[in-house]
Amino acid sequence: MNDLVEQLLNGNRRALARLLTAVENEAANRGEVLAALFPHTGRAWVIGVTGAPGTGKSTLVTALTKAYRAQGKTVAVLAVDPTSPFSGGAILGDRIRMRELSGDTGVFIRSMATRGSLGGLSRATRSAIRVMDAAGFDIILVETVGAGQSEVDIALAAKTTLVVDAPGLGDDVQAIKAGILEIADVLVVNKADRPGAKNTVRSLKTMLELGHPGSRSQVVAHHGQLLRVESNGVGNKDEVEAMWLPPIVETVASEGKGIGELIEAIDRHRHYLANDAALINLERQQIEIELYDRLREALMTRLLQKIPGNVFADVIGRIQAREIDPESAVMAVLAKVPDVS
Amino acid sequence: MPIRVLIAKPGLDGHDRGAKVIARALRDAGMEVIYTGLRQTPEMIAEAALQEDVDIVGLSILSGAHLALVPKIRQTMDKSGLNDIPILVGGIIPDSDRPTLEAAGVTAIFGPGTSTEEIVAHIHKILTPKDTQ
Ligand SMILES: Nc1nc2c(ncn2[C@@H]2O[C@H](COP(=O)(O)OP(=O)(O)OP(=O)(O)O)[C@@H](O)[C@H]2O)c(=O)[nH]1
Numbered sequence: 450m451n452d453l454v455e456q457l458l459n460g461n462r463r464a465l466a467r468l469l470t471a472v473e474n475e476a477a478n479r480g481e482v483l484a485a486l487f488p489h490t491g492r493a494w495v496i497g498v499t500g501a502p503g504t505g506k507s508t509l510v511t512a513l514t515k516a517y518r519a520q521g522k523t524v525a526v527l528a529v530d531p532t533s534p535f536s537g538g539a540i541l542g543d544r545i546r547m548r549e550l551s552g553d554t555g556v557f558i559r560s561m562a563t564r565g566s567l568g569g570l571s572r573a574t575r576s577a578i579r580v581m582d583a584a585g586f587d588i589i590l591v592e593t594v595g596a597g598q599s600e601v602d603i604a605l606a607a608k609t610t611l612v613v614d615a616p617g618l619g620d621d622v623q624a625i626k627a628g629i630l631e632i633a634d635v636l637v638v639n640k641a642d643r644p645g646a647k648n649t650v651r652s653l654k655t656m657l658e659l660g661h662p663g664s665r666s667q668v669v670a671h672h673g674q675l676l677r678v679e680s681n682g683v684g685n686k687d688e689v690e691a692m693w694l695p696p697i698v699e700t701v702a703s704e705g706k707g708i709g710e711l712i713e714a715i716d717r718h719r720h721y722l723a724n725d726a727a728l729i730n731l732e733r734q735q736i737e738i739e740l741y742d743r744l745r746e747a748l749m750t751r752l753l754q755k756i757p758g759n760v761f762a763d764v765i766g767r768i769q770a771r772e773i774d775p776e777s778a779v780m781a782v783l784a785k786v787p788d789v790s
Numbered sequence: 791m792p793i794r795v796l797i798a799k800p801g802l803d804g805h806d807r808g809a810k811v812i813a814r815a816l817r818d819a820g821m822e823v824i825y826t827g828l829r830q831t832p833e834m835i836a837e838a839a840l841q842e843d844v845d846i847v848g849l850s851i852l853s854g855a856h857l858a859l860v861p862k863i864r865q866t867m868d869k870s871g872l873n874d875i876p877i878l879v880g881g882i883i884p885d886s887d888r889p890t891l892e893a894a895g896v897t898a899i900f901g902p903g904t905s906t907e908e909i910v911a912h913i914h915k916i917l918t919p920k921d922t923q
């Protein structure tokens with residue numbers, strides 16, 4: 450495994466692919482791998498691309514990749530799709546739209562299924578991003594379907610989050626939920642060649658104006674909940690004015706239109722973070738939440754191991770017999786765990 | 791861990807219904823299927839197989855160009871160090887062409903009318919536990 454780490458750091462693409470599998474499978478040695486790679490991470494600019502199915506995310510990722518390649522930057526793409534809850538399998542089809550990127554050794558594309566495991570998307574995705582980061586890519590684009598949990602989790606791993614909308618998806622207000630709007634650093638209205646694009650832009654503007662100014666930078670998405678984060682800038686007029694307001698950029702990804710403007714908006718966000726020390730804050734918050742998550746998981750595992758196995762069967766039987774209600778049963782179980790009761 | 795399969799359509803024919811049916815059947819059998827779409831060159835297939843770290847590659851070929859395509863794909867994959875990844879072929883393959891494909895390292899050939907169960911069973915059989923971990 451150390452060989453693979455060495456090879457990855459030397460730019461070996463198969464080693465990168467293998468190590469992505471190791472972290473994705475939560476292989477026994479993944480802790481070792483991530484520990485060895487960690488000092489080499491933190492250099493890539495991680496861009497989350499999320500939005501409803503079919504809005505053109507993969508097409509947009511392809512256009513962005515081409516533009517970054519033209520600037521001489523290397524790009525890794527992580528395309529995340531949901532695992533079928535019925536079979537545990539998945540069809541990962543984002544590469545279909547990315548065929549133009551093949552044959553370029555400055556690009557690496559990996560498809561990933563959510564696998565719906567505990568902590569699912571956030572943990573495996575964060576690890577995969579770190580592996581790509583250590584491999585030295587300048588830009589990492591992470592595509593996730595905005596349907597539920599995953600798009601909110603991505604904001605925890607990305608430096609800049611793009612939320613993609615498109616006309617013709619039915620109700621515009623439906624297409625982008627308030628929660629997903631709050632994680633957006635840049636809003637993209639793709640398929641601007643389609644009728645209704647102006648309406649989509651207008652309703653997004655309205656939704657943005659409804660949110661109070663600066664709300665974005667006070668909010669961190671966490672497991673589907675939006676946490677308010679303490680900020681010393683609240684109420685201070687200058688600081689509120691200095692806060693980032695997500696711009697709306699119109700694109701026609703399939704024709705490469707608006708991509709230059711989109712890259713400019715991403716650059717502006719990057720500079721905003723860098724100049725404002727906001728980047729350090731963002732990173733601190735992300736690290737804090739990740740640490741808390743992992744700690745909670747580790748503690749849970751340990752504590753659950755302390756519950757004698759027969760206690761469960763006994764208590765389940767008693768609940769079923771209506772001898773005890775579930776809430777009292779939990780207290781009864783906890784009473785049997787040392788260090789907790 | 792789920793088996794990862796690359797399903798690719800090399801060659802110029804524009805029909806991918808068969809490939810999509812297989813992709814869905816493999817997903818329903820609990821596999822992760824990377825589907826790359828139409829008109830894949832041998833280089834594209836080898837590149838995708840490498841980046842996706844798949845356990846197996848399935849090629850759907852209806853154009854009749856299998857004798858030209860399959861050995862080329864095998865060679866290109868081998869050149870990228872992917873000689874340990876088996877290749878399956880689905881499509882209309884005359885019996886007389888089978889030995890050539892088998893000699894080119896194809897582990898199984900599935901004609902029209904093969905049941906998807908058969909394909910799933912074959913994949914499980916040839917992937918030793920070591921490969922799927
Ligand atoms: N008219 C128009 N069509 C587009 C544009 N961008 C993408 N499309 C088309 O929209 C469809 C969906 O594009 P994708 O890039 O696969 O969308 P996606 O959001 O990645 O889809 P999922 O990954 O399935 O959620 C494809 O047929 C694209 O060709 C655009 O700017 N204008």
Ligand SMILES: [Mg+2]
Pocket residue numbers: 506507508542543592
């Ligand atoms: Mg997509």
